[in-house]
Amino acid sequence: MKTKIIIMLILGLVSVSTIQAQKQRDDFKIQVDGLGCPFCAYGLEKKFKEFKGIKNVAIDIETGDFTFTFPSDKKLTLLQVKTQVEEAGYTPVTIKITRANGEIEVSEKEKE
Amino acid sequence: MKKYVGSLIAIMLFNLIGLAQGPPIILDKIILLGSNSFTARTLTEYRNTERGDFVYTPFSLSYLPTSNTTFTVDVPFINYDFESGSSGSSLADIRLTGKYQFYQKNATGKTFRILIKTEQTLPTGESLDLIGLSTGLYQGYYGILGGYESLKFGITSELGYNWIPDGTLDHLRYKLGFGLPLLKPQFPNKQINLYFEYSSFWIFERDWYQLLYAQGIQYAGKDYTIELSAQIPIVNDVDADRELNYSLFIGGRYTF
Numbered sequence: 278m279k280t281k282i283i284i285m286l287i288l289g290l291v292s293v294s295t296i297q298a299q300k301q302r303d304d305f306k307i308q309v310d311g312l313g314c315p316f317c318a319y320g321l322e323k324k325f326k327e328f329k330g331i332k333n334v335a336i337d338i339e340t341g342d343f344t345f346t347f348p349s350d351k352k353l354t355l356l357q358v359k360t361q362v363e364e365a366g367y368t369p370v371t372i373k374i375t376r377a378n379g380e381i382e383v384s385e386k387e388k389e
Numbered sequence: 390m391k392k393y394v395g396s397l398i399a400i401m402l403f404n405l406i407g408l409a410q411g412p413p414i415i416l417d418k419i420i421l422l423g424s425n426s427f428t429a430r431t432l433t434e435y436r437n438t439e440r441g442d443f444v445y446t447p448f449s450l451s452y453l454p455t456s457n458t459t460f461t462v463d464v465p466f467i468n469y470d471f472e473s474g475s476s477g478s479s480l481a482d483i484r485l486t487g488k489y490q491f492y493q494k495n496a497t498g499k500t501f502r503i504l505i506k507t508e509q510t511l512p513t514g515e516s517l518d519l520i521g522l523s524t525g526l527y528q529g530y531y532g533i534l535g536g537y538e539s540l541k542f543g544i545t546s547e548l549g550y551n552w553i554p555d556g557t558l559d560h561l562r563y564k565l566g567f568g569l570p571l572l573k574p575q576f577p578n579k580q581i582n583l584y585f586e587y588s589s590f591w592i593f594e595r596d597w598y599q600l601l602y603a604q605g606i607q608y609a610g611k612d613y614t615i616e617l618s619a620q621i622p623i624v625n626d627v628d629a630d631r632e633l634n635y636s637l638f639i640g641g642r643y644t645f
Contacts, residue, residue, distance in 0.1 A: 282546030311495030313421070314570075315578035316412060316609045318614075319644060320422035323612075327425075338574040339540060341497045366456035368495040386626035 302332070302346040304375040307358060309341045324365035328353065340357040341370070349377035355384055395460040400420070414616045414638065415586045416545050419502040419536035420490045422644060424456045432640030436522075439632045441471035445481060445522045459489035467514065467523050481523040488534065493549040499539035506532045506549065518591070520558060528553050532562065534603040540574045543567075560592040568607075577611040584618065599633065600624035615641045 314320050318336045321343065325331055334345045343362075347353045355372050362369040372384040412418040414432070422428070430449040436442070447465035454460070466480040485508070490501040508530035514523030532549020545566040552559055566586040572579065584605035591598050605618030618638040625632045 308497075310497055311493070311500040312498060313500040313540065313543060313577055314412070315540075315574045316581055317538075317616070318576050319419035319578060319612050320426065323426060323644075324423035336576040338500060338576050364425075364456050366421060366493075367500075381411075 301377050303349045303350050303353065303377055305343075305345050305353070305358060305360060306373045306375075307343045308370040308372075309336075309343045309362055309367045310370050312336070312338055312341055321362070321365045321367060324361055328361070347376060355382055359384065403598060412607075412609075412614065413545050413566040413586060414567075414569065414584050414607060414618045414640075415588065415603050415620070417486075417506065417534055417547060419500075419504060419538070419545060420453065420457060420459055420488065421500070421502075421538070422453060426453050426644060427451065428642055428644045430640065430642035432638055434522075435493060435637045436610075437634040437636070439472070439630050439634065441469060441473075443470070443519060443522060444468040447481075447484075457493070459488045460487075461486040461488075465514075465522070465528045466518070469517060469523075473608045477515075479523070480513055481519075482525070482528075483511045485511070494569070498524050499537070501537045502535070504514065504534045506530075506534050506547070508532075510636050512588060518558075520590070526553055526555075526558065528558065530562070540570070542569075557594055559594065560590050562588075562590055564588045578609055579611075580607075580609040582607045582609060584616075586618070586620075587623075588620075589624075595627070597627040597631075598624060599627060601633070601636075603636075603638070605638070612645065613643045 299329055309321065311352065312321065315338050320365055321336065325334065328347060330348045330351060336343050344382050355374065358372050359369045374382040401528040428451040431447060434445045445465055445467050447463045449461055449463045451459050451461040463484040466478065467481040468478045484516050486506065488504045488506045490502050490504045494501045510528035512525050512527050514525050516525035517523045528551055530549055530551045532547055533548045536545040537543050547564045549562050549627040551562060564587065566584060569583045571581040571583065573590065584607060586605065587600065589600045600623045602623050603614060603618045603620035607614050607616040620636040622633050
């Protein structure tokens with residue numbers, strides 16, 4: 278019985294910390310123009326990997342949707358994201374950031 | 390003369406209606422990778438001509454300091470075996486290339502870019518009079534490169550002038566490349582592309598003109614490509630003992 282309680286407590290702690298860790302990441306969704314070939318999309322991914330801590334990178338080549346998560350304590354801004362897309366050689370059309378605390382930030386075009 | 394101009398106009402018109410996709414094998418590519426990235430590449434050519442057989446192996450390293458500028462150094466080696474009897478191996482002409490993209494228009498899944506390009510060929514090779522491989526002469530090339538790429542098709546073309554101080558190998562160069570992706574676009578990338586590439590050279594002083602066609606295939610992974618191509622002449626208006634029979638290319642590139 279005692280062992281069961283300890284195991285359940287450990288499992289509970291692990292799940293709480295996992296949820297906590299997930300919550301501590303901001304979600305980014307960017308609509309990128311100019312991804313003309315799949316090989317070239319690697320340039321975009323590589324450029325964003327300069328941001329240490331980036332995870333869950335996904336690029337839908339056909340729609341230009343580029344998503345990733347980033348530690349919320351590093352407060353990656355809309356401007357930093359826009360600049361990084363441009364330095365990769367592409368055009369950021371819209372940028373949407375869903376912060377870990379639920380706040381949503383969008384670029385000007387996204388608001389339109 | 391009319392024939393040369395006719396051929397050039399024909400492929401330029403073809404340019405307007407052609408469809409293609411991807412980073413070309415023989416042609417230069419428009420800039421599509423971000424700043425602060427490197428690409429290492431080799432594309433070995435086996436060239437069979439009436440004058441002899443040649444194997445040309447360049448080792449290239451490109452660096453993009455910004456998203457619209459790239460610098461490349463090519464260090465090539467050549468193995469030659471002339472019909473006349475002489476043969477050997479040596480360093481070929483080292484080439485320094487710079488490209489600057491001055492126009493870019495992007496849309497979803499497509500991009501159009503125009504660049505200026507210069508190549509400075511250093512006289513590091515033996516004087517073998519192998520144009521584009523080993524001449525032992527300083528050469529300066531100045532051209533314009535344009536490309537449209539989309540997930541369904543794209544075009545790459547290049548027009549430029551190669552200048553040599555004594556004028557003996559001055560020539561006009563026009564290239565046009567088409568490609569065709571065989572698989573659905575996906576990320577991380579896994580793609581097989583077919584390439585159809587035309588290259589033409591008009592060497593004024595010798596009054597030589599060549600129009601070459603290359604058929605290639607490329608496997609592109611996430612950050613590398615492996616490519617094969619075979620090139621044959623369509624127009625081979627050069628001295629009979631200098632005619633190209635065919636060239637074979639094999640190589641790959643890795644981006645980091």
